[in-house]
Amino acid sequence: MTSSASLEIAELIARTALRDRAAFRDLYARTSAKLFGVTLRILKDRSEAEEALQEVYVKIWQRADRYVAGAYSPISWLVAVARNHALDILRARRPVSDDIEVAAEVADAGPDPEQSSIYRSERARIDGCLDTLEADKADCVRGAYLDGYSYEELATRQGVPLNTMRTWLRRSLIKLRECLSA
Amino acid sequence: MSTEGHGRSGEDDQVLVAEYALGLLEGGERAAFARRLATEPALAAELKLWRSRLSTLDREFAEEPAPAHVLERIERRLFGDAAPARAGWWNSLPLWRGLTATAAAVAVLAIGFNLMQPRIDPAQLATQLVAAIESQEGFGVEFIAVYDEALGQVRVTSLRGDAVPDRDYELWYIKGDQPAVSMGVLPMNERREIPLDADARASIEPGTVFAVTLEQKGGSPTGVAQGPIVAVGTARSI
Numbered sequence: 001m002t003s004s005a006s007l008e009i010a011e012l013i014a015r016t017a018l019r020d021r022a023a024f025r026d027l028y029a030r031t032s033a034k035l036f037g038v039t040l041r042i043l044k045d046r047s048e049a050e051e052a053l054q055e056v057y058v059k060i061w062q063r064a065d066r067y068v069a070g071a072y073s074p075i076s077w078l079v080a081v082a083r084n085h086a087l088d089i090l091r092a093r094r095p096v097s098d099d100i101e102v103a104a105e106v107a108d109a110g111p112d113p114e115q116s117s118i119y120r121s122e123r124a125r126i127d128g129c130l131d132t133l134e135a136d137k138a139d140c141v142r143g144a145y146l147d148g149y150s151y152e153e154l155a156t157r158q159g160v161p162l163n164t165m166r167t168w169l170r171r172s173l174i175k176l177r178e179c180l181s182a
Numbered sequence: 183m184s185t186e187g188h189g190r191s192g193e194d195d196q197v198l199v200a201e202y203a204l205g206l207l208e209g210g211e212r213a214a215f216a217r218r219l220a221t222e223p224a225l226a227a228e229l230k231l232w233r234s235r236l237s238t239l240d241r242e243f244a245e246e247p248a249p250a251h252v253l254e255r256i257e258r259r260l261f262g263d264a265a266p267a268r269a270g271w272w273n274s275l276p277l278w279r280g281l282t283a284t285a286a287a288v289a290v291l292a293i294g295f296n297l298m299q300p301r302i303d304p305a306q307l308a309t310q311l312v313a314a315i316e317s318q319e320g321f322g323v324e325f326i327a328v329y330d331e332a333l334g335q336v337r338v339t340s341l342r343g344d345a346v347p348d349r350d351y352e353l354w355y356i357k358g359d360q361p362a363v364s365m366g367v368l369p370m371n372e373r374r375e376i377p378l379d380a381d382a383r384a385s386i387e388p389g390t391v392f393a394v395t396l397e398q399k400g401g402s403p404t405g406v407a408q409g410p411i412v413a414v415g416t417a418r419s420i
Contacts, residue, residue: 014407018354018362018393021261028253033245040246050252057256065318065411076237087205094208126238144204145239151206173200174193180235 009074010067017064024061032057034075035082042086042148052089056082087148094150129179137172140165199225203232313392315415317342323351323412325368327392334383336365339373343412351412352401355382356391367401368394390417 009030015023035056040049059081067077130138136158143149143157155165201207202215219226315325315338323343329336338353351370354362363385365376378386395402396409 010408011404011406014409015361017411018356018395018407019391020356020361021257023361025253025257028256032248032252034243036248036252037243037246041243050249053248053252054256054259058259061256061260067410073237076240079237079240079243080233083205091208126235141204142239142242144206145236146242148205150208169206170197170201173197177196177200 006074009078013060013064013067013074013077016061017067027060028057031075031078035078038079038082039086041146042083043089044147048089049086052086053082056085059085083148090148090150125180126176129176132179133172133175137168140169141172141176144169195225196228199228200232203229203236311386311388311390311417311419313390313415313417315392315394315413317413318411321396321410321412323394325353325392325394325413325415327353327415327417329386329417331383334378336376336378336386337373338368338376340368340370343370345370346396348399349396349409350399350401351394352397352407352409354393354395354407355386356393357385357387360385362393362407364401364405364407367397386417388417388419391415392417 009027012023012027012030016027032053036049036053039052039056040046043049043052060078063081067074130141133141140149140154140158143154149157151162151165151169154169155162158165160168198207198215202212202219207215219229310331311329313327313329315327317323321343324341325338326341327336327338336353343351350367352367353365353376355365356362363382365378365382368374392415393407393411394413395407396412397407398409402408
C-alpha cells in the first residue's frame with residue numbers, strides 16, 4: 001500500500017471514530033476484501049468467514065477511536081482486529097477456550113509512536129530473517145501467523161511429534177529474534 | 183529438555199512473547215501470559231515489536247471480495263433497519279452510557295451560566311443548547327458546551343483534565359452523516375467563547391454531537407480529526 005493510500009485509510013478510520021457513516025462505508029469498500037481474505041484464510045469456511053467479517057467491522061465501528069493515527073500502518077491495525085477475531089473463533093472451537101483478553105488485544109494492536117520508526121525499518125527484515133530459517137520451519141511460522149495453526153496442527157502437517165514441533169518452532173523463534181535484533 | 187545455561191529465563195520469555203504474538207498460546211498458558219503482560223512493561227514492549235515485525239506478513243493475506251450482503255448486515259446491525267439517518271445511531275451508541283445523569287447535573291450548571299448573562303429573554307432561552315462532553319475511557323477530560331444561537335457562539339468550559347505537552351485538544355461538531363467540522367482548539371482550565379460561522383449556526387441543533395480529539399499542537403492540519411477521541415457529548419435543549 002502506498003503511503004498516500006495508507007494516509008487516506010487512516011483518515012477514514014478517524015472519521016469513522018467520529019461516527020461518520022459515509023466514511024465507514026468508504027472504509028469498508030476499500031478494506032473489506034483484505035479483511036475477508038484474513039478471516040477466510042484463518043477460518044477456511046466461507047460462511048463462517050462472512051460472519052466473522054461482519055463482527056470485525058462492528059468492532060471497527062465501535063473501537064475506531066482506539067486507533068492512533070501515524071503510530072501504526074492503518075491496514076495493519078485493521079488486519080490485527082480481523083486476525084485476532086478469527087483466532088479467537090478458532091480457539092473457541094478447540095477444547096480449551098479462553099477469550100478473556102480479546103478486548104485488550106484489539107485496544108492494544110498498535111505500537112507506541114516512538115516504535116513506528118522501528119516498525120518501518122523492520123519492514124523488509126522479517127522476510128530476510130525468515131529466509132535464514134530452514135524452509136519447513138519458516139513455513140511453520142507463516143502457518144501460525146497466517147493460518148492460525150496450533151502446535152498440534154503444525155505437528156500433524158509436518159508429520160512430526162508435538163514435542164518435536166514445539167522444540168523446532170521455539171528454536172526458530174529465538175533465531176528469528178536474534179536476526180531481527182541484529 | 184534443554185540445557186542452554188545462562189539467560190534461560192529471559193530467553194523463555196522471548197519465546198513466550200513470540201508464541202503469544204503468533205497465537206500459539208492457548209488456554210491457561212495464554213491467560214497467565216496475558217496477566218503478566220498487564221504488569222510487565224518490558225514484556226508488553228517486546229510484544230509490540232513482535233507484532234510490528236510480524237505484520238509485514240500481512241501482505242500475504244490474499245484479497246477476496248466480500249459478498250454484498252455482508253455490508254448490508256453490518257449496517258443493519260449498527261444503524262438499525264429503517265431508522266432515520268440521525269436518530270438511528272446516536273440512540274444506540276454505547277458512547278452515551280451514563281450520559282443522562284451527568285446531563286442533568288450539567289443542565290443545572292448551564293442554567294447557572296445563563297443567569298450570568300446580561301439578558302433575560304424567554305425567546306432566546308429556547309434556542310440554547312447544552313452538551314456534556316464526557317470523557318472516553320481512560321482519558322479523564324470533560325467539557326461542557328453551551329450553544330447560544332442569539333449570540334452565535336458556543337461557550338466551552340473545561341471541567342476536568344490536564345493539558346498534554348505538545349498537543350492540543352480540538353473541538354468538533356458532527357451532524358448526521360456529515361464529516362466532523364472543527365471548531366478550533368480548546369484551552370484547559372478556562373472558558374472559551376467560540377464564534378460560529380453561518381454554516382455552523384445552521385447545523386447545530388438538538389442531537390448534534392460534540393467531540394474533542396487530541397491533536398498535534400495547533401490542531402489537525404488537514405481539517406480531519408486524526409487523534410483519538412477523548413470526550414464526546416450530544417447537544418440537548420436547555
